Amino acid sequence: MRTFSVPERLGGFGALVALAATAWPAVTAGTWSLPCPLRTLTGIPCPACGLTTAAIAIVRGDLAGAFHANPLIFGLAAVTAATGPLVVLRAAGALKPPRPWSSPRRRQAGWIAGLLATASWLFQLHRLHTGPQL
Template sequence: MDFVRLGATGLRRGGVARRILRAMREFSVPERLGAAGAAAALAALLTPRVRAATGWGVPCPLRTVTGVPCPACGLTTAAEALVGGDAAGAAAANPAVFGLAALTVVGLAALARRGLRGGAPVPWSAAARRRVGWVVAVVAVGSWAFQLRRFGVM
């Protein structure tokens, strides 16, 4: 039997996972981020209802284990506040949510544009990928500093 190794999992050629991975390659990074952001916004709309019905919340694993908040601490709360129209509450929980919301809007616009025009996504240059990597790193460090200050660790 012919297997393709992806991590520790053996997948047959032409299997479902392989088709999904192939389909994902047909979308650009901004388009994927837009779709992921839209899914996160939907989850942020549903999370308060789930919490009210079950009492279940989403704790930060790093903060639960070590007491130190992670750069993403407060993003669930911030996303819930933002989709609920509370910009001040979102900023108090994690200001990085505004950047993620902007990425979602840009990504969905790119997805809609390509849906109307068709064609393959434009690949990013190595320099563009490097710049985005630096921006993500700076935002993550800034978010972490904000969270450490917010929780009194720093």
Template sequence: MSAVRPFSVPERLSGFGVLAGAAAVVWPALTASTGLGLPCGMRTLFGIPCPACGMTTAAVALMRGDAGGALRANPVIFGLAAVTVVAGTLVVLRAMGIMNPPRPWPPAWRRRVGRLAGLLAAASWLYQLHRLGVQPGLVRMI
């Protein structure tokens, strides 16, 4: 019996992307039939969007083939979709024994990717603040 290895960060992101894609297919029918929705916690509590605001809308638009709508809602969805396709393919190839498991990333790489993710989140947040017309003075107060 072989030991189960932990999934890498790209593999985990890919798994999240697969779940987001599946939810984007089911979500419109669920909300249309029940009238239920999930409000953004940060927007509900503080009145400002979070960096992931629009991600559900973007995922639904992308799954429907509306790339423009996805781009307007949250451009980060394209990065998630790309990671999902690439890392998902790698997971399948590794599960079939065609590719070896990934090697752990050196700490310097993990720090760089963490910084890049932070910059991406900040850029996404600035985009959402602009898209939704949040006034700069309101953001300074918080």
């Protein structure tokens, strides 16, 4: 059984998000939405706040609305778009299977993910006017 690389896993997650974002408005008919558990309990948004809204907006072609809800959706969309052909080429044998990441590479990816989460959280705090007002 072939293992999937981190970008392939992110792309697979992005594909599931795109499918859910396409189906969600039809299933709910716009009558209800999923609340953010952290924001509901504490009033503080999480770094992923707005991703559902952003995913639905990007699927509908509303790029400005997607950016306003959570700009991280564009990174997920880019990885998803790039991953599809990568998986097909690897399945066809045109590309070698992924190599495991080294410990320094995993550490670097962890730092990048942490910085992206922090930037997203700061964006959400600013967008939702949470925290001290200057």
